[in-house]
Amino acid sequence: MKRRVVITGVGPITPIGIGKDEFWGNLIAGKSGIGLITQFDASDPGFTTKIAGEVKDFDFANYGDKKEGKRMDRVTQFAVAAAKLAVEDAELDLEKIDPVRAGVCVGSGIGGIHTFLEQSLKYGEKGPGKISPFFIPMEIPNMPAGQISIALGFKGPNTAIITACATGTNCIGDALRTIQYGDADIMIAGGTEAAVSPVAIAGFGNMKALSTNNEHPEKASCPFDKKRDGFVMGEGAGVVVMEELEHALARGAHIYAEVVGFGMNADAYHITAPDPSGEMPALCMQQAIDDAGMKPEDVDYINAHGTSTHRNDLNETLAAKKVFGDHAYKMTISSNKSMTGHLLGAAGGVEAIATVMTIENGIIPPTINYEDPDLEEGLDLDYVPNVARKAEVRAALSNNFGFGGHNATILFKKYQA
Structure with a gap:
């Protein structure tokens, strides 16, 4: 155990x-x-x-x-x-x-x-x-x-x-x-x-x-x-x-959320560009879900890597569809980087904080500056545009992908005794 x-x-x-x-x-x-x-x-x-x-x-x-x-x-x-x-x-x-x-x-x-x-x-x-x-x-x-x-x-x-x-x-x-x-x-x-x-x-x-x-x-x-x-x-x-x-x-500590799953792998594709297939980020998310002993439909929210680069946003959307199938259209996704910018090595830490606070407070932060949907390229999921949303979040993924093809995903869920 x-x-x-x-x-x-x-x-x-x-x-x-x-x-x-x-x-x-x-x-x-x-x-x-x-x-x-x-x-x-x-x-x-x-x-x-x-x-x-x-x-x-x-x-x-x-x-x-x-x-x-x-x-x-x-x-x-x-x-x-x-x-x-x-x-x-x-x-x-x-x-x-x-x-x-x-x-x-x-x-x-x-x-x-x-x-x-x-x-x-x-x-x-x-x-x-x-x-x-x-x-x-x-x-x-x-x-x-x-x-x-x-x-x-x-x-x-x-x-x-x-x-x-x-x-x-x-x-x-x-x-x-x-x-x-x-x-x-x-x-x-x-x-x-x-x-x-x-x-x-x-x-x-x-x-x-x-x-x-x-x-x-x-x-x-x-x-x-x-x-x-x-x-x-x-x-x-x-x-x-x-x-x-x-x-x-x-010690009677306050608990924000439980950390239940972790996945990591590599694209093995290019020093800076992500593999356009989205295969390994998808597998990374699946690894975190499997590590937690959960199913994709148990996840309500993805705190996306969401860098505002052309290729990353395409690949992350594609990867989500590979993992979640029809459920990808029922869950929510948003990017804190629309407000903070990309904190590079600090991004995963800051976004983990945002994710556990999302679970605790039942409020999903928005993706701001979302004005012109890129539907032609298949970016058609619910990115929580511009305004925060109240919603119960039982479990949430936080994704981060790095130059060199590094992929990492953490899965948090609401704490239950």
């Missing part, structure tokens, strides 16, 4: 809000967090994209020692802050837990790119003697997980999975297995990203992956809509507190 695992705390840091109340309120209100880039000057005509989903009003001093914060890249600051928010939300008393039975699995698709760029420029201007001794621990992508364990005193399993845009979902899936197999009773899991930087925007822009709707930033991310022209980069972190059920019940 697998040990049961539940979500007892959430910590979102996103372009539409910090903390669960602000995040959830803006998500169901359909508020966009996308605007013109402020972190650097994107006026150079070489930047075809000048917009992003940036986190507003973030100050690490609200979450930790200011001096220590200066020795962290923004990506790690986000992770540590999100973890502390999640622990606070879970009302987890760190003095009463066994630290050896508490672990961390938090990854980043890109890592400390701000530090890397800053130190590379310093090397070019002043040579190797001026490189900071903190460069490596600030830049390496496992450091968010490492710093979380230090901040919380968690001495159990500590890992950082890196699977591009599937990172956060893979981390939650790995944490699920860690608890199920008895290696920990508590896991902090999810993803973090802070890649709104000149080289990242230029790199994604030059590969034609980003939206160029700079005139109307709040409308640029429009998943499943005919006018979609690329994703909008976002930043932030999303981590959850996962607990073995009996551990959570023993």
